[in-house]
Amino acid sequence: MEPTDKQAQGLYRLCYRLTNVIYPGWQYRSIEIVRINERTGNLYMLAGDNLDFEIKPTGGYEP
Numbered sequence: 001m002e003p004t005d006k007q008a009q010g011l012y013r014l015c016y017r018l019t020n021v022i023y024p025g026w027q028y029r030s031i032e033i034v035r036i037n038e039r040t041g042n043l044y045m046l047a048g049d050n051l052d053f054e055i056k057p058t059g060g061y062e063p
Contacts, residue, residue, distance in 0.1 A: 002036075003036060003055075004057045004058075006057065006059030007043050007055050007059055009059055010061050011034065014045065014055065015031060018051075029051060031047050032047065033045065033046040
């Protein structure tokens with residue numbers, strides 16, 4: 001199973017936000033795991049020690 005174009009774009013936006021230092025005091029997060037859930041079609045991402053997100057086929061994500 002392949003991610004949709006919108007999921008790939010959502011993944012890029014989320015990676016950019018998590019790994020870019022935008023604000024003073026903001027700590028970037030390392031991306032630990034990116035996997036696609038074959039059952040739901042959602043992309044799963046684990047960032048840092050305890051942040052996880054699911055990116056839906058429409059490109060939207062939620063923690």
